[in-house]
Amino acid sequence: MIKIRGLKKRFGTNEVLKGIDLDVKKGEVLSVIGASGSGKSTLLYCINGLEPIQDGYIEVDDTRVHDRNTNVNLLRQKLGMVFQQWNSFPHLTALENVALAPRIVRKKSKREAQEIAKKQLSHVGLGDKLDAYPNSLSGGQQQRLAIARALAMEPEYMLFDEATSALDPELVGEVLDTMRLLADEGMTMICVTHEMGFAKDVSDRVAYFHQGILEEVGPPSQIFGNPTSEHTKKFLSKTR
Amino acid sequence: MEQVFFTGLQWSDAWFLVEAAQKSLWISVLSISVGTVLGIIFGWVLHEGRWIAAGTLGTVLDAFRSIPLIIQLVLFFNFFPIIGFPLDPFQAGTIVLALYTSALVANVARGGIESVGEPMQRAARSLGMSYWQNLRHVVWPIGLRSVLPSWIGVVLGVVKDSALVSVLGYVELLRASQILITRTQEPFAILAIVGVFYFLISFPIGRIGKRLEGKWSS
Numbered sequence: 406m407i408k409i410r411g412l413k414k415r416f417g418t419n420e421v422l423k424g425i426d427l428d429v430k431k432g433e434v435l436s437v438i439g440a441s442g443s444g445k446s447t448l449l450y451c452i453n454g455l456e457p458i459q460d461g462y463i464e465v466d467d468t469r470v471h472d473r474n475t476n477v478n479l480l481r482q483k484l485g486m487v488f489q490q491w492n493s494f495p496h497l498t499a500l501e502n503v504a505l506a507p508r509i510v511r512k513k514s515k516r517e518a519q520e521i522a523k524k525q526l527s528h529v530g531l532g533d534k535l536d537a538y539p540n541s542l543s544g545g546q547q548q549r550l551a552i553a554r555a556l557a558m559e560p561e562y563m564l565f566d567e568a569t570s571a572l573d574p575e576l577v578g579e580v581l582d583t584m585r586l587l588a589d590e591g592m593t594m595i596c597v598t599h600e601m602g603f604a605k606d607v608s609d610r611v612a613y614f615h616q617g618i619l620e621e622v623g624p625p626s627q628i629f630g631n632p633t634s635e636h637t638k639k640f641l642s643k644t645r
Numbered sequence: 646m647e648q649v650f651f652t653g654l655q656w657s658d659a660w661f662l663v664e665a666a667q668k669s670l671w672i673s674v675l676s677i678s679v680g681t682v683l684g685i686i687f688g689w690v691l692h693e694g695r696w697i698a699a700g701t702l703g704t705v706l707d708a709f710r711s712i713p714l715i716i717q718l719v720l721f722f723n724f725f726p727i728i729g730f731p732l733d734p735f736q737a738g739t740i741v742l743a744l745y746t747s748a749l750v751a752n753v754a755r756g757g758i759e760s761v762g763e764p765m766q767r768a769a770r771s772l773g774m775s776y777w778q779n780l781r782h783v784v785w786p787i788g789l790r791s792v793l794p795s796w797i798g799v800v801l802g803v804v805k806d807s808a809l810v811s812v813l814g815y816v817e818l819l820r821a822s823q824i825l826i827t828r829t830q831e832p833f834a835i836l837a838i839v840g841v842f843y844f845l846i847s848f849p850i851g852r853i854g855k856r857l858e859g860k861w862s863s
């Protein structure tokens with residue numbers, strides 16, 4: 406379980422997260438929506454310790470992410486992350502991209518790491534691209550490669566930061582399908598997204614962020630059907 | 646008393662030049678190797694830039710880059726005996742060339758590190774890689790590929806600049822050629838031969854660089 410209490414995050418004097426309380430249970434899929442600049446990406450970065458925080462805490466399975474004594478490199482193995490930009494390692498083949506972290510971080514043998522990589526590449530539908538270099542793959546394929554790379558660490562949680570926003574429209578579907586697949590398999594997921602269809606169909610709950618505040622959180626039926634907050638209403642009327 | 650002046654070129658002179666070329670090569674290889682390792686470390690410090698060290702180091706390296714090498718060589722060579730460590734021309738030349746190389750490589754290395762964007766490094770760290778694993782397995786190979794041409798440029802420059810060590814009396818190619826010219830009065834032939842030697846040292850370096858670039862960009 407991910408447990409966030411009183412989380413505050415500032416960049417200089419700019420308070421980007423203004424006291425967030427949020428729980429994400431095992432097996433749950435949470436979609437995070439909100440205007441650009443409302444702090445959605447920052448929330449994900451804080452959850453896996455890529456950004457320091459100023460107040461409150463985040464616990465992942467009872468481990469405090471920002472605690473001095475926490476081995477954050479170890480913790481991150483539990484938290485797969487997929488970014489807007491896919492960031493494939495350009496000098497490595499698809500197989501090597503995925504096998505690298507299992508080998509050097511999880512200390513698997515080269516063969517084991519490659520087995521894991523093959524399995525995860527097939528998982529995301531790239532079983533026939535093992536030896537391809539990223540520059541020969543489409544954006545959608547590279548994003549699925551990034552998903553496979555994160556899955557190869559056998560994470561318990563997956564954090565998606567607008568995984569489809571940088572893609573050409575015709576490539577969005579294949580990535581959303583992969584995310585849907587993971588959700589069906591029971592992966593715990595936090596998905597920052599602009600894909601309202603995905604948020605509606607796939608998530609158990611939807612969180613709406615407004616200017617650094619968690620304005621409203623609830624099942625998709627509530628957020629999309631009967632939002633209580635005026636801000637939420639306004640945001641959704643604009644995106645439709 | 647043997648008459649050694651004003652005799653024509655002899656076969657033994659060829660050997661003299663080959664030996665001198667070996668010395669040029671040796672001082673270049675040594676100072677480029679040491680200078681590159683130092684330069685990479687310096688480049689990393691400059692990139693991290695957190696410490697006062699980075700500011701100080703930046704200034705020192707700027708000095709090495711901007712003061713003409715020949716002045717650095719003479720200053721250094723004459724400075725060390727004063728503090729009680731007399732160095733022979735080879736040692737002084739190698740140290741100065743290595744530091745000079747490190748100053749050039751530091752800039753290249755910093756550029757290489759910075760060519761690997763923050764998002765790429767965040768992705769690496771998000772996989773659980775430590776700071777050093779990210780540096781070793783992501784920043785290093787990607788950065789190296791992007792700055793290889795600049796580094797080759799530095800190397801070729803330093804090979805040529807190694808000729809300046811001749812002012813300290815170290816008998817490398819240029820010095821050897823001067824000695825032969827004085828004796829034979831055939832500057833044209835000798836300088837042409839020496840030019841060919843420098844070319845033979847530099848050409849393969851450029852080719853290897855091109856080969857690697859080609860291999861990596863495919």
Ligand SMILES: Nc1ncnc2c1ncn2[C@@H]1O[C@H](COP(=O)(O)OP(=O)(O)O)[C@@H](O)[C@H]1O
Pocket residue numbers: 416421439440441442443444445446447448
């Ligand atoms: N590294 C950073 N340094 C300074 N300000 C930042 C940084 N990252 C994000 N911000 C600021 O924090 C705010 C929230 O950004 P972000 O979390 O990216 O929003 P979102 O993902 O919802 O679009 C924005 O105002 C942005 O300018």
Ligand SMILES: [Mg+2]
Pocket residue numbers: 445446447567
């Ligand atoms: Mg964002």
